Amino acid sequence: MSVTVEIPTVLRGLTDGQRAVSASGENLAAVISDVDAKHNGFADRLLDSGQLRRFINIYVNDEDVRFLQGLDTPLADGDVVTVLPAVAGG
Amino acid sequence: MRYNSLLESVGGTPLIGLPHLSPSPDVRLWAKMEDRNPTGSIKDRPALAMINQAESRGELIPGDTLLEPTSGNTGISLAMAAKVKGYRMVAVMPENTSPERSELLRMWGARIIYSSPTGGSNEAVRHAKELAEKNPDWKMLYQYGNEANWQSHYLTTGPELLADLPTITHFVAGLGTTGTLMGVGRYLKENQPQTRIIAAEPRYGEQVYGLRNLENGFIPELYDESILDSRISVGAEDAVRRTRAMLTEEGMFVGISTGAILHAALILAERAVAAGESADIALIVCDGGWKYLSSGAYAGNVEDVVKDLEDQLWA
Numbered sequence: 001m002s003v004t005v006e007i008p009t010v011l012r013g014l015t016d017g018q019r020a021v022s023a024s025g026e027n028l029a030a031v032i033s034d035v036d037a038k039h040n041g042f043a044d045r046l047l048d049s050g051q052l053r054r055f056i057n058i059y060v061n062d063e064d065v066r067f068l069q070g071l072d073t074p075l076a077d078g079d080v081v082t083v084l085p086a087v088a089g090g
Numbered sequence: 091m092r093y094n095s096l097l098e099s100v101g102g103t104p105l106i107g108l109p110h111l112s113p114s115p116d117v118r119l120w121a122k123m124e125d126r127n128p129t130g131s132i133k134d135r136p137a138l139a140m141i142n143q144a145e146s147r148g149e150l151i152p153g154d155t156l157l158e159p160t161s162g163n164t165g166i167s168l169a170m171a172a173k174v175k176g177y178r179m180v181a182v183m184p185e186n187t188s189p190e191r192s193e194l195l196r197m198w199g200a201r202i203i204y205s206s207p208t209g210g211s212n213e214a215v216r217h218a219k220e221l222a223e224k225n226p227d228w229k230m231l232y233q234y235g236n237e238a239n240w241q242s243h244y245l246t247t248g249p250e251l252l253a254d255l256p257t258i259t260h261f262v263a264g265l266g267t268t269g270t271l272m273g274v275g276r277y278l279k280e281n282q283p284q285t286r287i288i289a290a291e292p293r294y295g296e297q298v299y300g301l302r303n304l305e306n307g308f309i310p311e312l313y314d315e316s317i318l319d320s321r322i323s324v325g326a327e328d329a330v331r332r333t334r335a336m337l338t339e340e341g342m343f344v345g346i347s348t349g350a351i352l353h354a355a356l357i358l359a360e361r362a363v364a365a366g367e368s369a370d371i372a373l374i375v376c377d378g379g380w381k382y383l384s385s386g387a388y389a390g391n392v393e394d395v396v397k398d399l400e401d402q403l404w405a
Contacts (some may be wrong), residue, residue, distance in 0.1 A: 009296045010304060016309075036120035045304060055307025057323075064321035082323065085299050087210050 001077040005035055008083050014039045021032075028060065029071040031081060046083065047071075055086045097174055100134045101246045107256040115153045117359050117366035120255055121342065121375045122247070123273070129163075129170045129194070131345075131377035132247075136269050137167030141175065141241035142232040150229060151177035154165040157228040159183075159218035159401045161211050161251040162191035163377060164233050164267070169198035174366040179187065182218040184210055186297070187299075187403050199326035199365065210403055212308040231265045235311035240374030243273025250279065251372055258283055258285055259362075262355045264347050264405060265289040267322070268313040270374060275317040289321040290354035292347060293328065296402035322357060324350035330387050332356070333379070336387065344389055345377040376405075 006020045015021055021039070025031035028072055036043035050071075058065045058083040065073045075081070093099040103126045108119040124132035151295055179200040183191065186207035188203035195202055205217040216232065217254075222230045225375040233239050250272065252258060261278055263270045268289075272274040275287040323403045327331060333349030336342040355373040362369035385404070386395050 008299055010299070053304065055304055055309065059323045062293075062323045064323070066315065066397075067318065067320045082293075084293070085304050086309050087212055087294070088301060 002077075003029065003031055003075050003079045003081055006080065006082040008085060010085065011042065011045055011083065014042050014045070015059065018036070020080055025075060027069075027071070027075055028073045028081065031075055032071070057084050057086055058082070059084070095174070096128050097138055097171060097323040100138050102250065103127065103382045105251065107337075108237065108340050108342075109336065111356070113359050113363050117231050117362045118370050119355055119359060120368065120372045121340075122251060122372055123375050123390075125344065125375055125378035125403075127167075127200075129166050130380065131152055131163040131167065132270060133163040133167040133178075134170070134241040135242040135246055136233060136236075136267075137164055138171050139169050139238040139245075140210035140233065140236050141168070141177075143238040143405050144229065144231060150177065152177025154178070155180060155228045157182070157222055157230045158204075158233065159211065159214040159320075160233070161214065161405075162187050162195075162381070165200060165296070166191065166194045166198065169195055169200035170233070176186050180221075181266075182214045184214050186210075187400055188381055189292055189367075190383075194242060194381065195216040203265060207401065208297055210294065210298040212300070212306070215308060217275055233269065234335045237312075238275070240273035240312055243270050244277045245273075245357060248274040248281075252281055255370055255372055256282075256361060257370045258282060258372050259369045260286045260292060260355070262288045262371065264351055264356065264376055265291040266270070266405075268310045272314060274310050274319055279317065284320040286315055286358075287357060288354055289318055290351040290404035291321055291323050292350050293323045293325045294403065295326070295399040298403060310356075322354040326404060327392065327396045329404065330392055330395050330399070333387055337379075342375070343376050345379055345405075346382050346385070346399070347372075348375045348377070 002022050007015050023031045023033045023034040103123045106121050112118045152334035157180045159182045169179045170174045182203050186202040206213040278285040300355050329350040332352040351373050
């Protein structure tokens, strides 16, 4: 199985400038580890003591994982994982 | 309906069914028409509430200068109320917003200080906080952290919705300052606890997210994650497509952020249909389409519009 991970501009230094990378894993935590194995430092930018960092939002197929099962959110072939910094509106 | 002045006419907006966009007779969509407020957006409610609260606490006296970071609508609402009540208004707005927003702000007498397009509203907030320090006599009501913002929706928008739609099952609104979702969400959770509260969040182009450290992100102080049941990210293409669907299916001329909200509402509607459940889904029409005409969102090739919106704050 393979999922697409969309990388925000600020983290592309870790992915040789790639906007998106392919990864595999049965849940979000496993996919983050998989990306980290190829692009060292990725997990550290997203996680702090195993928790999603406060100003990072991750979406699986456009839904915020904090309202799914967080890092345990299961992933299936073809899913799209989007990583974005938190921004204001209003 | 008769009011003694423009400010008294804020709120009390109609809830209008969307029979053509609703997927089945048992799964219905309803639009709360916030474009019917005096400056044409939902922000008239929190803007007026924030000013009234500051006045009642003796924190504002006529002639004072208001300062506010805004991507447009709140600034426009504050500028209108400031004009009527005798305050000056300084709006700090990102440069990459539609030209109509600047024109409207100036029309109601506001002075605009532009913030850098890189970093979106985060940058406007940062810049406004700097200006507040340099100009201690300016009064920043600060929509992102002002309790009167969510309270205005708890006291007006929420009760209006439940009175018009006692069978409400879902409420969908834009995230923005989080004031609408926090206020209506708290009211509905208390009075109709099974209602699901869903945020539609615009997904902008890359420039808006900027290049700064992830540690410098921004979450409005008003945000309480426990009020929400789901948060759906909507890109410009889906938002524009749904904005047009409102026009072609229902004849409603709405802003692009409402297209994003409709997109999230339709996802929920389809899930309800698939689960064989009935649903009454209320969504917010934040503003009309007038401020976005220059974007070309209502005519021509969708791909071109989306490309033009890439680095704009369209919601």
